Amino acid sequence: GESVGLHLPTLSVQEGDNSIINCAYSNSASDYFIWYKQESGKGPQFIIDIRSNMDKRQGQRVTVLLNKTVKHLSLQIAATQPGDSAVYFCAESRGFQKLVFGTGTRLLVSP
Amino acid sequence: EADIYQTPRYLVIGTGKKITLECSQTMGHDKMYWYQQDPGMELHLIHYSYGVNSTEKGDLSSESTVSRIRTEHFPLTLESARPSHTSQYLCASSGTYNEQFFGPGTRLTVL
Numbered sequence A: 001g002e003s004v005g006l007h008l009p010t011l012s013v014q015e016g017d018n019s020i021i022n023c024a025y026s027n028s029a030s031d032y033f034i035w036y037k038q039e040s041g042k043g044p045q046f047i048i049d050i051r052s053n054m055d056k057r058q059g060q061r062v063t064v065l066l067n068k069t070v071k072h073l074s075l076q077i078a079a080t081q082p083g084d085s086a087v088y089f090c091a092e093s094r095g096f097q098k099l100v101f102g103t104g105t106r107l108l109v110s111p
Numbered sequence B: 001e002a003d004i005y006q007t008p009r010y011l012v013i014g015t016g017k018k019i020t021l022e023c024s025q026t027m028g029h030d031k032m033y034w035y036q037q038d039p040g041m042e043l044h045l046i047h048y049s050y051g052v053n054s055t056e057k058g059d060l061s062s063e064s065t066v067s068r069i070r071t072e073h074f075p076l077t078l079e080s081a082r083p084s085h086t087s088q089y090l091c092a093s094s095g096t097y098n099e100q101f102f103g104p105g106t107r108l109t110v111l
Helices: none
Strands: A011-016 A021-025 A030-038 A043-049 A056-058 A062-067 A072-076 A086-093 A106-109 B004-007 B012-014 B019-025 B033-038 B044-050 B054-057 B075-080 B086-096 B106-110
Touching: A030 A062, A030 A072, A043 A056, A043 A062, A043 A072, A072 A086, A086 B012, B004 B086, B012 B019, B012 B054, B019 B033, B019 B086, B019 B106
Parallel strands: A011 A106, B012 B106
Antiparallel strands: A021 A072, A030 A043, A030 A086, A056 A062, A062 A072, A086 A106, B004 B019, B019 B075, B033 B044, B033 B086, B044 B054, B086 B106
């Protein structure tokens, strides 16, 4: 079928390294942000979220950082493992409006 | 177990056939969404619904149609499939908060 849109940027890391995936969002009024992980052949799965009243939120091996001044969101993965290889999407929303998804970044982890 | 289901998972069909992709969720969510995604590419919102008898077109123009007669069910129909419709179709739902839960997707191939 005809492809729509851009090919995803790729981040390649070695197993055990820390990974940082970046996302620039567009709406300064957005107050909710979320990161999804999508493995090949599967639907996106929730990783971590953050609200605009926070700058940082930590999960298991993952940290999300929010910089509202420059409208930037990042996902940090500690001690990256081969199972972390996937496409990562950020998404933003304002109030009860639907999520707006970013382009996505492909993470490749080599042993 | 609360979840979101899509059937079929894979569908290969000839040009001109009418097809319906099924999506059901058992989470009682009011909001449901359909996305189109080519392999390794971005997510594109094609339809969404905020409740029974409510449907809206998404950001990407699509020849498909949807209906929402029951809260848990949000089928997508293509009246006459074409090779350009070959893609992966992802269904999602969300409740009070904006986090969307995704189904496993239907990979459609039109010959």
